[in-house]
Amino acid sequence: MSILNDIRTAFDRRDNALNQLLLINVLVFVALILIRVVTFIAGSGDLYEDVVRIFSLPSEPDALIRRPWTVLTYAFLHQGFLHIIFNLLNLYWFGSLVREYLGDRKLVSLYILGALVGAIFFLLSYNLIPVFRMGPPAEVLGASGAVTAIIVGAATLLPDYTFNLFLFGPVRIKYIAAVVVLISLAGIDGGNAGGEIAHIGGAILGFVFIKQLQRGTDLGRPVQAVGDFMGSVFSGRPRLRVTHRGRTEEPAAARRSTxxxxxxxxxxxxxxxxxxxxxxxxxxxxxxxxxxxxxx
Known part of the structure; x- marks a missing residue:
């Protein structure tokens, strides 16, 4: 099928990180819809809830130990069309800026680190802050923490860049990012406290990531190293280092990154x-x- 070929082509390209992040989120969302419909028809709707729970981030340490992968997988799960549309639009708009100025690898690093720091903030809050500890266990899902990291990262990188917003006209993205953070802060005492806390964690990571990058420190290097390792495993091509007369020469891609x-x-x-x-x-x-x- 042409759709499958298009998906395969999108993941084969090495300079297509933004579209790949968007596509992963869409594919997971479609898969969940299909599971929900099939389980509903089969009369086993609880199975759908079990699948979502397996990949959602739990606040309870015991559940997290049993499902450690959820510190990352939660950032690719969405329930509801408005949930995913809002996140993917922001990911596309602000991710395009990050990709244009910093490249694909740093965009992916910002997304992954935003998700991880958002998860850390959520877990610490629900296990250390009394007002959350006294409440029922919670679970969080959605790319909002990772996307907030990209929004704040783009605003830190290009604070005076403007978007033309409907009804508002041109608005500098530093103000858009500020409103996003304020909305998250205001929502902490609401029904989605866990998600809003994850947003705050992602926002802090986005700001720190860009500031450290401007000082010459790339916080995304561990993420890039893991990505390179996984890529070499699945492609079957080892990373090469050429040594000549006692001098180690970095690969061309590393030289270009200087x-x-x-x-x-x-x-x-x-x-x-x-x-x-x-x-x-x-x-x-x-x-x-x-x-x-x-x-x-």
């Missing part, structure tokens, strides 16, 4: 262009030079 910071004259010209025509008038190369200069 940040070459632009000269001040170039930055002055770019800033002049922004003052004349606005930030959106910059080319992709000019935007990347401006970001590299911010790492000084």
């Amino acid at each position: 940040v070459v910071k632009p000269e001040q004259d170039e930055i002055d010209l770019i800033l002049d262009k922004i003052s004349r025509s606005g930030y959106e008038s910059l080319s992709k190369d000019e935007k990347q030079k401006l970001f590299r200069a911010s790492q000084k």
